Amino acid sequence: MPVPDFSARPPAEEGTGVRLEGISKRFGKFAVFDGIELEVHPGELFSLVGPSGSGKTTLLRIIAGLEAQDSGHVYIGGKKVDSLGPAKRNVGMVFQDYALYPNKTVMENIASPLMVKGAKRAEAIKEAAEMAALLDIGETVDRRPGQISGGQQQRVALARALVKKPDVFLLDEPFSNLDAQLRFSSRKFLKDVQRRFGITTIYVTHDQSEALSISDRVAVVGKGSVHQVGTPKEIYASPADEFTATFIGSPPLNVLTVTVAGGASSPLFIPVDGLKDGEYRVGIRPESIALGSGPNGAEVTALEFAGRETIVYLKVGGVELRGVVQDAGGLQIGGKARFAVQPGAVRVLAGGER
Amino acid sequence: MSRLGDALASRVFYLPAAAYLVAFALVPLLLSVALSAPSSDLGSYVRLFQLTDFPEVVYNTLFFSLGTAVAALLVGTAFAIFVDSRRRGRRVFSLVAYLPYMIPFTASALIWATLFNPGYGPIDPILKSVGLPIVDWMGPSLQLYSLTLVSVWTAIPLAFLIVLAGLTSVPKQVKEAAGVDGMGMWDYYSSVALPLAKGAVVTAFLMTMILAFGNFDLPFILSGAGGVPPATMATLVVYAYAEMFYVGLSSQGLAAAVFLALIASIPGLLLVRTTLGRPGEGKARLRVPHPRLPRLPESPFRYLIYAVVALVSVFILFPVYWMFLVAFRPQALDYLLPPVIYPTKIITGVFLSTVRQATPEIITTFAVACAVTAVTVLLAAPAAYTIARDGRRALLGVMIYVFSLPSIVFVYGAFYIIASLKLLNTWAALILTEPLFTIPFVVWTMSNFYNSLPRQYEEAALVDGYSRVRAFFSVVMPLARPGLIAAGMVAFIFSWHLLLFPLVLSQTPWSFGFPPVGSNTVTTFAILFDPDSTGGTLSNNVWTQLASSGIILAIPVIVLSLVAQGYLLKGLYSGGTKG
Structure with a gap:
């Protein structure tokens, strides 16, 4: 998909920040969140990532004003917006199913927020046409949402959200209905659009690789609390807890319990430099398992071909581990393999003292 | 049960309902048309x-x-x-x-x-x-x-x-x-x-x-x-x-x-x-x-x-x-000037005596409504099923069209048929004729219900070697039970409502004999109190009794329609906004 030329647009302005202060929400007896604190900086692309049921969409809907929090405050641009409805918060939102008005043409869909604000029809149409051209859907404007492709529908939803020049741009899993190819190009497209407009963007997804690839910063949400906030690199390299560690990365981190005694460890030999004796919960990235030689002997239980690499399932001393190799030649299911854990790759998640 | 072919099975599903409609809708309709111009010169028109x-x-x-x-x-x-x-x-x-x-x-x-x-x-x-x-x-x-x-x-x-x-x-x-x-x-x-x-x-x-x-x-x-x-x-x-x-x-x-x-x-x-x-x-x-x-x-x-x-x-x-x-309220309050519109004294005597008086009618209406419900569900459920699954849209069109015709165009023919069967003034007269109104409506709503049922269960049953008829009775019917119950309630309400057919086909209250003779219904009982009526046989213009018979009429409908409310909403119009 060609990326449109944004040079016609004025340079990005300073965006507006969003702050959540002690947000709590319950549905009946079930507490979704208790005291969430978050700060989204002006102009950044911020992701809320977590498994389904973690409450990330509810959090987005609270920011939009579609859902009311039970306590706490939402600030947009330093202004408390708790009492304002969604229309008054000047947010643009892209829904998971796009929520285009099926009875209106693409043009009418995009112009709709302007018309509602009281713009003259001719003016609204002109601005909508510009936006449609910008997002490369200019040729679809006379059709209805049911008559265009999923990728185009998604761009119409982006256009409708952006045309009113919102202070904050909210996206709820916007790519989950697209096929893998289209999702890939749409990510880049969104990133470009966001850069160009310099608009503060909050993005909800369950796909951690998507979050890592497009975000300036990421908040990992699980079971109603924020586990970690940071840049994709920070989150990946130094997960703050076991939840984040296992959720981020593909294939996921190996988490196991090791006992360190007298400079050696069991059931797995790991570099124990600086670890005192005791029991530890540790995380080891699959790519830090160096197959070929080393102190550990394991049985290969499964091989999963993943294109560029192969995921190797290993069993050692009753523990299942995942490793990755570029070339799985020589490995066989049921066969033996030796491996070492690379120095510095072990992340202690809990237990013992360093 | 023997295994039946697809086309045959589909016919088994809709033929009973179709046969009923031919006998009690098409024949009366044709009779009405024929008798409306007896001398073939359209003189009556x-x-x-x-x-x-x-x-x-x-x-x-x-x-x-x-x-x-x-x-x-x-x-x-x-x-x-x-x-x-x-x-x-x-x-x-x-x-x-x-x-x-x-x-x-x-x-x-x-x-x-x-x-x-x-x-x-x-x-x-x-x-x-x-x-x-x-x-x-x-x-x-x-x-x-x-x-x-x-x-x-x-x-x-x-x-x-x-x-x-x-x-x-x-x-x-x-x-x-x-x-x-x-x-x-x-x-x-x-x-x-x-x-x-x-x-x-x-x-x-x-x-x-x-x-x-x-x-x-x-x-x-x-x-x-x-x-x-x-x-x-x-x-x-x-x-x-x-x-x-x-x-x-x-x-x-x-x-x-x-x-x-x-x-x-x-x-x-x-x-x-x-x-x-x-x-x-x-x-x-x-x-x-x-x-x-x-x-x-x-x-x-x-x-x-x-x-x-x-x-x-x-x-x-x-x-x-x-x-x-x-x-x-006491009867004496009916004709006061100015009219009393607030509760003053509450009595239940008139209501209870009206219930006693209407007992034969209540029993008749109840029995007839139950029988009509049974007949309706037995005939309509399979017909609705074949409409939904075999795409017999034309049959659905016929049902909706029959439903939309005024009952007055069927009543004379129905009277003719029932009279020639010597069944006038019996429960059978009502049980035979009333499904004319309930079957089309229930087929219509039930076909929407089946459309919302996933097909996988029946397909699994067919793969397992069930015949279509057997799959319908042992797999679909149990799944469709909520829909069938609600459809039955709607049929009961329809039957309970009816006035024109009982008025024409019944003459006296049920005499507590068997086989049942006399088939006045609660509706025909209630209209005896019509204050505008000139030919009422009971002591006219007793509002207390009028209102009591109104309540007798309303109570079963209130109870059933509170239960069936969700169904009616779903059945009549299901999700037409797509596109």
């Missing part, structure tokens, strides 16, 4: 069209039906918008809008007859207290409007339910997107929700119009339950009835009935077209232009809706309140 009152009767019929449809649609839509746009109070206001549906037509008409009573009716003092002039509701100049008003009262629930089903099937995200875009109530309903619910709006309009075209109970009772109705309020239905069964000019009455059936076929066929032409099935649905509406200021629209809902709520609630008030 010519005489009918030459009658001096005829243009007025046709005008009354059109005014009554169109007026009912337009007003009920406007009010029902206002109510549906109100309920759809609110977070709180949805249930209460839904129940208010639904209330008239729980009062059978016969009871509604009787209650309204007392409300309209000049002098002793409770409307006069209410009008007077707010400074409005008193009018003679049933006088020659107003009675058509009064009749239509009552008809609107009875039609609001249907219009409300269908439009609400359309509005609530707009995807939630679309509604939220409208909120984020800053759309107000008017913006959202005028430019998004109502255009999307267009199919529902059209269906509601056609349904209310069709029911008004065929409505016998209201004009019959309000024009005096017997005798020749005054031309100022006679509709074609009551005119035809009077000619057939009172005056004895059956061919002329039949000509009027056939003429009415032709008029009612217009909305009937349009309804067939809208229903069969759902998008995605490759048929053209009814095209309705949707005008580009101007933007209205937000708050006046909101207040307009609130005002309509408030006013109409009073309009809906008062007659029901009045029915209970009158039934449980």
